[in-house]
Every structure is written in C-alpha cells, then in structure tokens.
Amino acid sequence: MTGLVLRRLALIPLVLLVASAVVFCLPRLLGGNVTRSVIRARSLASAPDPAAEARLAAELGLDRPLRDQYLAWLSGAVRGDLGRSFTTRAAVGPEVVEAAGVSATLAVLGLAVALAVAVPTGVLAADRPGGVGDRAVDRVGAMALAVPEFVVGPVLVLLVAVWAGWLPAIGWGSPAQAVLPVVTLAFFPAALAARLVRAETRVALAHPSTTTAVAKGLSRRRVLAVHVLPRSLTAVLAEAGPFLAGTLGGAVVVEVVFGIPGLGSLLADAIGSRDLPTVQAGLVVVIAVALVLTLATEVAGRALNPRLR
C-alpha cells in the first residue's frame, strides 16, 4: 500500500507539469487577440486601438515568445507565485485559493448532506423492499436525478426565501446563507448515492456472512450496522471521488444561482475576459484536487476492501 501511495505521489507533479503546459499554451494557440480581449474585458471599448494593445502586451509580457512566457510562469508557480490577473492586476494565487475554498466548502457540505440522507435511506430501502424508503428512492430519487440545479435552486428560493421568508435568497458568508445552496447541491448526489447504497445493501444482505450473522441470532439493527453497512459504504466510498467531482461541477451552477463567489464563477468570468493567469491557476488547482481525490479514493477503497489489495 505504501509503495502504491509513493508511486502515485511521484506521478502527481509530472501530471501537473504536463497539464500546466497544456493549460498555459492551449488558450494562446487558439487564435484571437488576447490583448484586445483583455482591453475589452476591462472596458466596453469596441474600436480597436493598436497602440494601446501594444503597450498592454508589453506590460503583460504577451509580446514575448510563448516558451519564455511559459517558463517565466512555471518558475513563479514553483515558488508559489501564480502570476497576476490580466484584468484586475491582483495576485491570482490568493484569489483562486479563496474561491476554491468557497467551492470546496459548498461541495463538501453538499456531499455530506447528500450522504447523510442517502445512506440511511438506501439501507432502509434495501432492508424493506416495497416500503416507504424503497418507494422514495425510486420516485423522489428519479425526480431529483431529472431536475437540474438551476431549477431546484430557484424553486427552493421561491418557497423558502420569497414565500416563507425563512432564509436569505442570495449571498455567502453566514450559515443561513449556506442552507439553500447546500440543499440544492445535495439533491442530485443524494438521489444517486441512495440508489447505489440500496443496490450494494441488497448484495450485502444476500452475502453468506450476513446469513450466518442472522443465523447466530444477532439483532436486525446489529446485522445491518456491523455486517451490511461497511460493505455498502465501501461502494459509496469508491465512488466518492467522482461524486465530489460531480458536486463541484454542480457547485458552478449553484454559485451563479445564489451569487456565491466560488471557483466556478471566478473561472467563468476569467474565461470570458481571457484572463489567462486566473484561468491557468484555477485549472491547475482543479486538476491537482482531482489527482489528490483520485489517489485518496483509491487508497481508501483498498484499505476497506482487502480483495483490491
């Protein structure tokens, strides 16, 4: 296991290096006048101004060969300096880290709420086929899987914030402001995880070790808790990485709907304004998080399931 972790950890910097080169070079090779796009992002100027573009290109270093630009960026990046935003001139590192923190908080809370609902519901559904839990996983789950976040969010806002007046409709920073975005984000993974837990629980219930435990006279609750739940959770954990990645994707929509300053909205704005340093830093952070999550998922899966070792 230790060998596996070390091998994977050694690969991460290499993958990040390749990814950073692609992320750096691709937008610059796609054509279009980056400097002009930056000027347009900063002001609504429509008429081209070649002299201003040349001055700005020199200030931003865009007049240098692509290789030199990349090496300069890489040299800064390894020292923790991810450059300055083309549009705001602010250091992008702290900006990206702060926005990533907001998105991560949103995603982790969303996933936690989703699992808190999905695991007991899925186990109950499997334990009592045709019961309330089972029907809820089928029907409510189907609805939750079909309705996207940009519909769930506004509906929740209408019900809870506009009509009932219980919670704020927008913003981020207070626990009250987090409730609706987190619940919105939890809908889809909760439905998905509940179905997965139900399926895995059914398999676990049919396993000979469970039959043996029942035959020994253990209580139903104890059988479920000790013999069934760990097997079901192993399956969920194996999917935690993709789940979290999907939740982060959903967070982008939720950030827009609730006006939350997360990584999704930061990247969307940066792509629109050709703010390449922010795009590069944001994507590198996303790729790094994905790599670490994949490793963590693999390690956790092997730790929980001896057959995978």
Next chain:
Amino acid sequence: MRVLAPIVVVLALVLSACGGSAPSSDGSVAVALQFPPRAGYAFDADDGALLTKLGVAEPLVALDRQGNPVPGLATAWVQEGASWRFTLREGVTFHDGAPLDANAVVTALSYVLGRPAPPRAITDIGLQVAAEGPTTVRATTTTPDPVLPLRLSSGTTSILSPAAYATGQQPSPVDTATGPLRMTEIRGTEGATLERNDGYWGERAASARVDVRYVTDPQTRELALRSGDVGFTEGLPETSRAGLAADPAVTLHEFPSARTILLQLNQSAPPFADLRVRQALTAALDRNVLANQVLGGSALPAADLFGPAVPYGATQAPPAADVAGAQALLAQAGFGPANPLRVRLWTFPNRPELPVLAQAIASQLQAAGVVTEITVGQYDAQEPEVLAGRYDMFLNSRSYLSDYPDAASTLSSDYTCGGSYAIDQYCSPAFDALVAQLGTVTDPAARAELYRQAAGQLTADAVGVPIVHPRNTAAEQGVTGFVPDPLDLRPVLPVLAPAG
C-alpha cells in the same frame, strides 16, 4: 412523527431568526447590481464609471439629467484655444481627510493618462494636465477640443486622494474618494459596503449605509428583491416584467438605454454595395414586430441610430414592413424568385437577445425572398473578419455614447472613411465633413442638430438597419428615490432611501 414535529418547529424558528431583510430602520439599504467591477475598481477600466454610479468617486465635471455638464469638483471652466482652465471647488476633502487641490487632480489624471490603455474618454486627444495655482488646473489637448468638460465628466477620470496613488499599486477607492458615499469595504466581485460621507460638499446621501451586492444572474436578482434580501435591483428578466409591474409592493422602472442593436451591412462588396439592396432589406424588416413581439417589449423599435435616451434621438416608430416594396427594389437590383438574394448573417451570443433577433430577421427577410444563412459564433473570432469587410450582415449591439454623453467618437469610429470600427465599410465625404464640424462646435444645441443630420444621412444611405433600442429596468421594494438615468452616467445609490 412525535419526534419530527418539534424538530420542524425549532428549525422554522431558527430559520426565521437568521433570515434577512433589505431595508432596516437604521437607514440602510441593500442593492443588487448587475455588473461587478471588471478590474478591481481600476479607473483605466469601466470601473471608474461604476464608482460614479455608486456615488463613491467624482470627476471634475458632473452631469445634469439631460447630459449637460454642470459643476462637480470643478465649479467653472473656460476654453482658451487648445486648453481649458478648470477652477476647483474649495473646501472639498477626500474621505481620508486630505484636501482637494490642483496637485491632487494632476496626480489623478496623470495616473490614468499613463496607463497602457487609458480610458476612452481621454484617449487620442493628447491630453496633458498641469496645476496653475492651488485651485486651478489647465488641461491642454493637441487640437482645440470643444467637449473636454464632457470628457472629464466620465467616471473613469474621477479624482482620488493622493494617498491612493502613492502605494505604487492600483489605487484603491476605499476611503480615498470624495463622493456622498464612502467605500469602507470591498468584497471582491461579490459586493462592497458604503457609508454616508457626512462631510460631503453637496447634498448628503439619503441612506447612512448601502450594502452593495453584485449579482450577475437576472433571475437571482429578481428573487433577491422579492425575498427582501435587497430593496433595489436592476436589469430584471424580460419574463418577469409583467409580474413585477402588477406587484403593488414593487415599483418597476423601465427606461430607454443609449444602445442600438444594428444589422450592419458590408458595403465594400456585393450585394450591399448596391443601395437598392440595402434599402430593400430595410423595407423588408418590421422593427415594431421585432421589438414588441420577438423581444416582448423589452426594447423599443429603432427608427434611427440614436434613440430616445438622448435629446437628439428619434422618438417616432419606424415604418412597418413593406415587403412588396422590398421585392421591387430587389428586382431592380437583379434578384428575384429565379435568382434569390442569398446572404450570411453573423452574430454572437454574449447578448442573448441577438441570436433570437437573428432568427426573426431571417424569417422576415425570407418573406421578401431573401435566403439567410445564420452563424452564431464568438465575437472575438468574428471581429477581425467584419472589420476587414469579409462578411455580409452582422447583427451587433452598440452603445452610441461611451463614458460621456457625446456621440462624436462613435460617429467617427463607426461611420467615417477609415474609422477604426467601420464595420459597415461606409465611406462618404459628405458625412465625414458633417462629423468634422463636431470638432469645432461647443454649443449643445448645435451639436444636437449635427447629430440629427448625421443620423438622418445614415438612414438615407441605408447604412445598416437600426433594429431596436434595448430598455433598461430597475425595481424598488421598500426603498424609494431611484431616478432613471437613460445615459447610465449619473450617481444612482446616493438618492436611495428606505421607504417610510
């Protein structure tokens, strides 16, 4: 169920306690604005105009509701050849307590003039500024500029305290400006906190505190207003207009904007080099239908380049479609059922109404026998092609005022021979002569007359088809005082106050 009921009750009470509402008894209001700062409140970006709208920063010259220059930080100005002498208001202090003087003005204007891409309002005129005493500033241009006071009404030329420029970094507007509201906190592109400047030289702000939130999604802004999170918002969804107008708790404002959606026609090549073809397209389009039905009334039909947002803009509706007339003109130009006119129409999705309008335009043109192939692409990729004249038709959205209430720069860049944004590839010595007169005319009435003549000539020469003028919307709930500003150049927030 016995366990669940108390949980639900407690949850409801907790949630009720932590819910918020916009207007509060301490004289504060919360607002949701649609455009966040583009560049961290940089003055060489459009953020200078945003700071003016917030009521935080002020330029030398203010504007009245008609867009005429009136005293701001400068109380008087006089033209002396290629320079203007501005007399500064006495007794003005910045939010940090420093006094406003000529040196502070020179420092501020020199900063924006020295940026790689200075603000549009003061670019390409060779502007130089110098102090001529503690309260006098001389601004000199390469050639006499009749509208320099108007240029210096742009929010991008606002004046901050010298301390803001001493850091070597981008100057921050936090506690360094002069406006009726002082910025005390910046929360990135999420929002900002403003507090009343009790030492303001003019009319004091109506609220003691303004919580500004930037919300880019129109539906979210509407929900924030309806939930009471904010008491004022703008740029509401087109589909919500009727519901908001019918809501007695909400005051909805609709007003024209200084923007035109134009169908631009490439006159450097066939078929639009032929005036008859351009006139045929103009006749084939029913702009009233496009504005009132296709866009659901969220825009006004455009009869002219300039709309009702400016005093010299057209206020009458454009003529209805004349399909028979269009077909006759096309026949004269050699097009008919056996040889239909086939054209490409390009547009871009950054403004969601453009692809919708493109479809409707293609449909109306089809009735006149014109076959249109629509391409919705990225503006960045399309721009070099249309500027080089490698296109047929381009549906574009254009603000005809940029930063300050004068359209000369738009007419010059868009419609004179060799203009830097001459997408229509229009070139008329008579039109150029007309625009050249704007370089020497100072009187607003005389300039307005020149604008009317210029727009009239563009219409007569069928230089593209002005389609619609989009309308702006704003709404208040529990807040009063909003004054619509079609020019979108005057302060908005200082006049907002909690209702009652």
